[in-house]
Amino acid sequence: MALFPFIDCHHAFYLPVGDGHQLYVEESGNPDGVPVVVLHGGPGGGSSPVQRRFFDPREFRIILLDQRGAGQSRPLAETRNNTTMHLVADLEAVRAYLGIDRWLLFGGSWGVTLGLAYAVAHPSRVLGMVLRGVFLCRQxxxxxxxxxxxxxxxxxxxxxxxxxxxxxxxxxxxxxxxxxxxxxxxxxxxxxxxxxxxxxxxxxxxxxxxxxxxxxxxxxxxxxxxxxxGFLEQPLLDACAGIVLPVEIIHGDRDFVCPMDQAETLHEILPNSVLTKVAGGAHSASHPAIADALVEAVKRIHKRVMA
Structure with missing residues (x-):
């Protein structure tokens, strides 16, 4: 795989966000680089150090966080006061705490759902998106x-x-x-x-x-x-129609968690999106072909937002 080498985080902390919840957040890469926040799947999947490896640490300020009730966030597996709108508000709290004006969203599976919900709620805070294994949370x-x-x-x-x-x-x-x-x-x-x-x-x-x-x-x-x-206030496709942010979509044709039609449907309604179909690619970001495609997508989105 063409992943970047492992790097250590240089800043890790807990951020209280109300209702007894504390988010685990960590930063790595270039503090002056393009900010990118990684939205893990699940819900409940948690972040992992390997997620830093999709980004050139010289170019990106990489922010990993564990959503409410997930990973190292506290309390463990808590579902009270835990909805999509809570998670969207949490992202805003993290962005404001870190002093970031606009950031890239990098999400997979449920992270796509959350990323789209955040982009609908706060479009002025989003530079662009890299979305993998699209999950639209329809019935x-x-x-x-x-x-x-x-x-x-x-x-x-x-x-x-x-x-x-x-x-x-x-x-x-x-x-x-x-x-x-x-x-x-x-x-x-x-x-x-x-x-x-x-x-x-x-x-x-x-x-x-x-x-x-x-x-x-x-x-x-x-x-x-x-x-x-999914605690969605309206169907994602209706809410996202016409979003003009630059978007890179990566989806494997052997993804049995989220079939390809979800990525194709999302691509059709986002006029500034590029869909890359990965032959033989499964759902996981750790699948070699998917990982390679994600690294290339991150490079492309960097060029697009810096142009």
Whole structure:
């Protein structure tokens, strides 16, 4: 992969944002470079040091943060006072605290959803966007993931495996996992939940057992958000139509978490967007072909916003 070498962060801190939440934030790269904020997936996915490697540290001021209830943010896996509008307000709080006027958004999967919601709410604060593995959070997109008529048809054995642990609970898959995750075996249910997504993302599932903090965050937050249609005030496509910010979209044609039609549909309504379809590319940013495409997209967006 053509990723940049690992670099250490030079500034890490917790930012209180109200309601008992504290965001974990870190900076690396050039303090005088183009600011870029990385929006992780999930919800609940958390940030990772590898996410710095998509950016030339000589050119970019790289900001990683863990969204409410995710990663190293506090409290762990908290869903109270945790909606998309809270996350958008948190981004504004981080931007203002760091003294940044405008920044680039770099988001994948749920990070695309959040990035678009932020750009709609605060267009004057956005230089441009790099979006990977587009997730629009429509009902049809959630049906693809969590009903028998979607990805379950491609992975029937794994679909059976994610349903089996919650078979005794009533309701749809999201409702059944909400009940399981609220009980004493939450970490076991979290492992099963995350294994389903891992399979769709082209990764190997883990053996049954209690999930770690990252799995608990991911499962709890995803179920919380997707039971409420992502807490979106209006459909993203309607809200985004006509946005003229420069946008680079990267999407793999083997992405079984977010099928290609989501990227194509978003590209059609954003007049200043470029869609790169990655042959053989899966959902994860760590997939070699996707990672290479992201590095090139970051280079292109840098040229576009600096022109």
């Amino acid at each position: 049809q997109d959630m049906d693809w993931l969590y009903t028998a008529s979607g990805a379950a048809r491609l992975f029937p054995r794994e679909w059976k495996a994610v349903n089996a642990p919650v078979a005794a609970f009533p309701g749809n898959l999201l409702e059944r996992y909400a009940e399981g995750l609220a009980g004493p075996q939450a970490r076991e249910f979290a492992r099963h939940w995350c294994n389903w997504e891992a399979v769709l993302a082209g990764m190997s599932p883990l053996p049954a057992g209690p999930g770690g903090d990252d799995e608990l965050c991911m499962a709890t937050q995803e179920v919380h958000y997707f039971r409420h249609q």
